[in-house]
Amino acid sequence: MSTEATVLMVVTLAVVWGGLIASILFLRSKPEADDMPAGGDGPESETGGSLSD
Numbered sequence: 913m914s915t916e917a918t919v920l921m922v923v924t925l926a927v928v929w930g931g932l933i934a935s936i937l938f939l940r941s942k943p944e945a946d947d948m949p950a951g952g953d954g955p956e957s958e959t960g961g962s963l964s965d
Contacts (some may be wrong), residue, residue, distance in 0.1 A: 954962075
């Protein structure tokens with residue numbers, strides 16, 4: 913494998929793993945969104961409508 917390919921592979925792996933670690937840390941600090949509207953507890957068939965209505 914050439915030097916350029918190895919460098920690109922290392923950079924790509926760092927971006928992917930860095931994004932995964934950043935996502936995990938963010939979700940650990942803010943596990944749930946509290947500012948969402950009420951509802952959405954049951955399946956769509958119980959509400960009698962669909963998202964496009």
